[in-house]
Amino acid sequence: MLLFRRLDSAHTHRNLIGQHPLILRIQALIKKVAATDATVLISGESGTGKELVARQIHSLSPRAAGPFIALNCGAIPAELLESELFGHERGAFTGAVGTRHGMFQVASGGTIFLDEVAEMSPPLQVKLLRVLQEREFRPVGSDRSMKTDVRVIAASNKELFDEVSKGRFREDLFYRLQVIPIRVPPLRDRRSDVPLLIDHFLEKMNARRPQGPVRVNDEARVQLWEYDWPGNVRELENVIEQLVVLADGDTIEAENLPPSIRRFVAGKHNPTPALSDEGFDFNRAVEAFENQLIVEALRRSGGNKQAAARLLGLKRTTLVAKLRRRRGGNGVEELTP
Ligand SMILES: Nc1ncnc2c1ncn2[C@@H]1O[C@H](COP(=O)(O)OP(=O)(O)O)[C@@H](O)[C@H]1O
Ligand SMILES: [Mg+2]
Incomplete structure (x- = not known):
């Protein structure tokens, strides 16, 4: 069972859409750090584009021809995570029937993306720190250290420094990871990008629509602009896909938007106070x-x-x-x- 994912070519040409000053700054930062091997820590809410930023850094780096390997530290049980990262020797533990390469070996010459790094257990944090310091690691059950040549990019949707203050994340590892910190803002803090993203996803979904393209009318656009997007760009992408798939005609109108968005926007405009029997303040x-x-x-x-x-x-x-x-x-x- 291979729990980490290799970069497939469909991802490599994806652009980070946006014209907001915060996004322009991130685009400039990506270009700058891509040329180096510096460790990067990307923070931001879920769906803001952290993984996309990591993939861009890899694609623009001298390692682009090497592998990009993503691993979600929060989705894998601690015991398995160690052997996913560092590999294991035959017989290292029950069920380790063969020798197995870990991602630090498989990704050599390329980039490792450690998603949800805050979820990593304290013993593994020590081992990761060692790789970052010495550029070498030891497979589970092995008495030999191995050299590795990887670029590490980590991401967290938790504020990693808070985890440090709470004693849940090693301070030394935190500083090793955030050599270059990149903070991806939530979509509601860069609403001016909503129209660009609507058009981007619309174009993508329309290309797969045999009945011809659909458009989004102005009123629907205004409502999409006003919505708060708790799921950020991922939520916007899903909403546009849903609207295009379900569209009957060639125009998406405000009435076609998901009820949750309609309710949210309506609530912003007219908070309707009800006059109850007990009276009203x-x-x-x-x-x-x-x-x-x-x-x-x-x-x-x-x-x-x-x-x-x-x-x-x-x-x-x-x-x-x-x-x-x-x-x-x-x-x-x-x-x-
Ligand atoms: N600025 C952007 N431009 C285009 N697509 C984006 C942008 N940000 C995010 N996406 C898309 O939104 C989805 C979620 O992004 P992802 O990088 O997985 O977010 P995160 O890792 O922060 O949860 C992906 O399909 C990604 O391609
Ligand atoms: Mg993600």
Whole structure:
């Protein structure tokens, strides 16, 4: 059983789509680090494109002709992970009937991608540290060390430094891994890329549609722009695929969007307060509505109060006064820098 995956050629030409300044910075960083063998630590929420970044670094590196091997440390039981990484000798443990090469050997001349590296057990963290320091490792059950020539790229959707503070991840390993840190932002923090990504995935899915291409109309685009995308680019890709597959005509309209997206967007626009039999706290409801608008304006303006005030048609001083009144209240403070 081989648990790690080799890079298939379909992946190599995939581009990192985006024009947002944060993405442009990542693209520039990819080019720069690709030329080196430096260890890279990629962090970001699930679905933001961490693996894609790793593949790009490999494809643009002098190791491009060598293997790219990805391994999800969170998906493999600790006992198996060691032998996946370093291989084992025949008879090293029950069931080890033959000698087996680990990925540090198989990936020689290429790149290893260690996904969800925070999930690695403490004993394995020690062994990984050793490979990074000495560029050599020992297969399970072997008394000989082997040399390896691999570039290591790690990724985590947990904040790895928090794991260090909690004593769950070795500090020395953390610093060895994050020689070059790359932080991939969530999609909701770079909404300006949503239209580009819609078109990118639309083109890809349309190419496989025998009935001809479909388009997404403006209202549907606005709603896709307003949605928060907790599953990030992966979720957007899946939604576009679903819409194209299920499309009846040649146009995707707002009504065709998944109900969860429709509900989310509707909730943002009209928080409908219900008047119950027990009555209704007018002031609290008005305050909640005001609060929602302020939070949204601050988020769209990246926390810039001047810009948020402009969006709301308020004076900056009025917004600041409102924020001050709400201090300690309901989450607005978290968003103000
Ligand atoms: N900037 C981007 N441009 C094009 N496709 C992207 C981008 N970011 C992510 N994707 C696609 O979204 C999906 C999820 O990306 P992936 O790299 O697996 O995310 P992660 O490893 O962070 O969970 C993949 O199909 C990937 O190709
Ligand atoms: Mg991933």
